[in-house]
Amino acid sequence: MQPLIDNARIFGQRPEEFAHLAEGQSPDVLFITCSDSRVVPALITGARPGELFELRTAGNVVPPHSFEHATSEAATIEYAVEVLGVKEIVVCGHSHCGAVGAVVRGDDLAAVPAVRDWLARAADEPACSDPADPTVTEAVQNHALTQVLRLRSYPCVERRLAEGRLGLRAWFYEVHTGTVREHRADTDSFEKL
16 A cells, blocks of 8 residues: 555645646546456546546446436446547446456356345356356457447437437457457457557
């Protein structure tokens, strides 16, 4: 913890670099990714403060839209689209994802009931020909595409897409190489950016 504290002390000694952030935020991108500590959106994209609006969930899950039961994920998506007017939404899955791996392997999650219930309620089992693959690449990529499809069911997203004012992207980040791949509709495959 001490290195983090030391950096936080130094970080606060450069207020001139951050003063403009008090004027508000206007990010162009909502970046939805996993809570995994190995996935750092600003590091991956090179974004500076104020350039990404982030939503991080266990397994980068976008829950099904519901008018009856609002979720913090839905509130974040709605705020990004309606208030901030983001132009792109990126759903970024990653290799070696514990949440997606647990779903495709059918792991016993009794010791973590909140995780178990979240994944059971919100994560469909993604197609995976090799659940034993430690990278769970195929499963994570299919899972990311499912989350993009779910986003399309959110009324605010659906409307902005119809107006041509919003783009949706599915990315896959390899934690062991740093490579980022994006789904290409024309080839139906994830290719290096």
